Amino acid sequence: MGHSGIIENIGSFNGPSAGAAKYDVLTALLVMASQGEAVEARLALRLSLLITARFNWRKGVFAVGQKELARMWGVTERTVKREMAELRARGWIEVAVPAARGRVAEHRIMFETVLGETMPYWKAVGPDFAARLTGAPEPEGQGGNVVPLRREAPVMPEAGLWGSVAASLRAQDPAIYDAWFAQLIFVDVADGVLTLLAPTRFLADYVGTHFKGRILAAALAEDRSVRDVKVSAFERGH
Structure with a gap:
């Protein structure tokens, strides 16, 4: 597994x-x-x-x-x-x-x-642990060279799995959360897959490439049935 x-x-x-x-x-x-x-x-x-x-x-x-x-x-x-x-x-x-x-x-x-099997317990070690193991990029101002997509204070999601995951991700690193996770929208959890929606293809691809492990670790800490994370882009006309 x-x-x-x-x-x-x-x-x-x-x-x-x-x-x-x-x-x-x-x-x-x-x-x-x-x-x-x-x-x-x-x-x-x-x-x-x-x-x-x-x-x-x-x-x-x-x-x-x-x-x-x-x-x-x-x-x-x-x-x-x-x-x-x-x-x-x-x-x-x-x-x-x-x-x-x-x-x-x-x-x-x-x-x-x-x-992968230990992921549900990473949160107990400290906020830096999941970030280090998943190799996520550094936040702006600490060596990263990718410009964040937004700077205003984000609106946190409502209660539920994604609400808990989002709160955990923001507690780990507010700069990373505000730049890359704040615009994601929860779709559902089906067959162990947490599906999220991003407003642009660039955001979906970047989060899926660089932060999938971090999101999965936070999700597993809340619900051990989650086995994967899928980030899709919003398609106009749907």
Whole structure:
């Protein structure tokens, strides 16, 4: 149940910002471990320990035997086998190199899927967290070079899902909200898709390209059934 294309900076584990990216992954997992439901919280905590102790960031894999995992997690090898199967079933990890005689299997961690699953809990970390993970552009005056579309004080939407999401987005960054989100109109939520309407094609395309992840993270914090965000342009004559 990943969110393909939503999280923009998950590939930065080997560059100048690698340290911050790794820290953010662990933060996302640990806030899920603190606030999530029993099964996902347990898996998030165990994966966090595995990442900290045994994940090879250079190769992008971990290779740990069941006996070592059992000792690390404080469980039986039978439980390890069951937990690893659950991690694979959820798409959090996948086999990179199958086990062979005298060698344990290598697994890669599917960070986009993992981070997508943690999205409902990002709000608890702080207003900067979702913005950093989704790679949203900086607001005007902090290095951005795109001119905002409006400057007057916006009228906040009425109560409801979009009202709560809008309030959260504005609390995170008033400048970004006023420039890009204030003109969006709520259409509906159907089959897990939050649909919004923009007054121009440019605004719809820009928000969909640069801010989709931020909107989705805020929506998931309010309603965990939301799986995607669609931003369309208003068509004249309709």
